[in-house]
Amino acid sequence: MSTTYNPSDPYAGSRETTEGRVYTVTGGDWDLTLGADPHGEERLVVNMGPQHPSTHGVLRLVLDLEGETVTKARVVIGYLHTGIEKNTEYRNWVQGTTFVTRMDYLAPLFNEAGYCMAVEKLLGIDIPQRAATIRVLVMELNRIASHLVALATFGMEMGALTGMTNGFREREMVLDLLEEITGLRMNHAYIRPGGLAQDLPEGSVEHIREFLEVMPKRVADFHRLLTGQPIWQNRLKDAGYLDLTGCVALGITGPVLRATGLAWDLRKVEPYLGYDSYDFEVPTADTCDAWGRYLVRMAEVNESLKLIEQALDRLEPGPVMVEDKKIAWPAQLSLGPDGMGNSLDHVRHIMGQSMEALIHHFKLVTEGFRVPAGQVYVPIESPRGELGYHVVSDGSTRPWRVHVRDPSFVNLQATAAMSEGGMIADVIAAIASIDPVMGGVDR
């Protein structure tokens, strides 16, 4: 029985039945919108995000669909913009560390290292060998933690929930180590201009060695759980295809670029912190798809384990901060039972023995040191690709400008190229394989 058209309410016509009046609600103004579509196709615009579990944080996608095929993908970002770059211009050079560490929150130590290396290049200073080795050590630990989150969320988004629980369980082991070394699980502010906040605490080397024993078995478990699994392979293979030409044109670096077969890793091609003296491989794949990126990340976890072992072997006793007292943080920090703070010896020294030490401490902590004018660009290889710090100084105690070339920001531009023309389900695989961290994208 057809519904009576009601001119006063075109969307809810009514009819009389023996049960009383019945209203039929129809499609709202979508019918008019789609009716105006000249192609008459099943075009559908889907808004995905910004609050969607598989968009890696607050990422918003606007997808044009025809059936299940994506014809257009637009990416909207900025939901997590916190103005970190602007904020650093109002703090002194050391305080900048605590800001930048909060950008790419899965790789905080890379943010700190890149920033501090830029400041050190502006200052023209070299850091002690032990500080450089510990930087490599904690960064590679951090790389494992970051890749484990990438793999865990990858699993979750593809429906392999055990992959997620396993990934986060393994990552917790790394975070425990980082907490022991730096005092915090994340946002460590451990790497400082001129060196490190403090030396490795007693017992941490043994704990890292225990981790090195356990982790290879867990990586093997991951392979048994996912790599050989037909569903996992079918979901990832040929999803999110982007070849070398596309990657370079779009500025894509990191595992996405290495999955096209090019072994471009800044640790190898532009070594820093003595990476050229370590023995490690740059894993690549030649599939250009999400499957290749998964394999590259898995292999990089193993390479990071090799690097950590070598870094532990070459640890020599020595200072972890530059000798120059005009730059080195005056407080001797120590890990107490209630967290990290100034060592009692240092407090006793400045409060009871030396007035000059107190003045020096006060001036350096409140005002900070001056950095000669100029600008530098320091790129390092973060878990997601080239993390570049463009830092400008005007010769004062605060940065004039800190710009961060965050790899997530640049890599996310590939979303359209990877997903247009494919199925909507593969959009999730494509974005998960880019592994964007919105804290870094929006800064």
Next chain:
Amino acid sequence: MSNDGGEVVPGREEAGYDDSTAPSGGFRKGAFGVSGSGDTSGFGGLVRVEPGGAVALHSTERPYGGYFDEVTDALIEAVGEATYAAAVQRVLVDRGEITYFVAREHLLTLVQPLRDDEALRFELCSSVSGVDYLDSGGPAVAPGRPRLHAVYHLTSMTYRRRIRLEVAVSAEDPHVPSVTGIYPTADWHERETWDMFGIVFDGHPALTRILMPDDWDGHPQRKDYPLGGIPVEYHDATIPPPDTRRAYR
């Protein structure tokens, strides 16, 4: 950290930063920069000149050293001597990095061969960003000197080289040609630079805000834009500027 005023920061002269043209970045009074309350430190009468001046204004003489000479020669060969002389205003080598200061009308004539020429091959545009040199001290604030700089970091993956291009424009006429036609990756970088600094990239396919809301007023990373103190459209919330947040009275 220097306790005494007017001290030349080590390395500034070698890097080509000329302090002799001071008064530059302004003056500091007292030892701690305190104002509004009594300075009990005994240094209240101290007046010193700030170093200031983030932009070095001289040009580095050849040879530049390292691969910089090779790159420059290849670039001159690719675009011709006359174009190079017109396009590159000056070259600065500092801390092992080379910066070409480029006139904006010649930017694309330089960037195209930089990417395509066999001896140059800067395939990857690592980063495009902006710097606002307003009141940065030194001769940079001389009247008429453009304050907004668009900075391009180019990487040659073939030769493993990096260079920097810098284009300066004024806030009244902030137009720079877009390089998105040559480096598609510059799309979001240029949108961010427009969003944060208000530099207009002519020829960009869709120059819209990217990090700030679409209807935002102003360009937050300009130096005359305050940190905080901007009303926010959420329950009438206002975040006070940092210097007024706490009052010790």
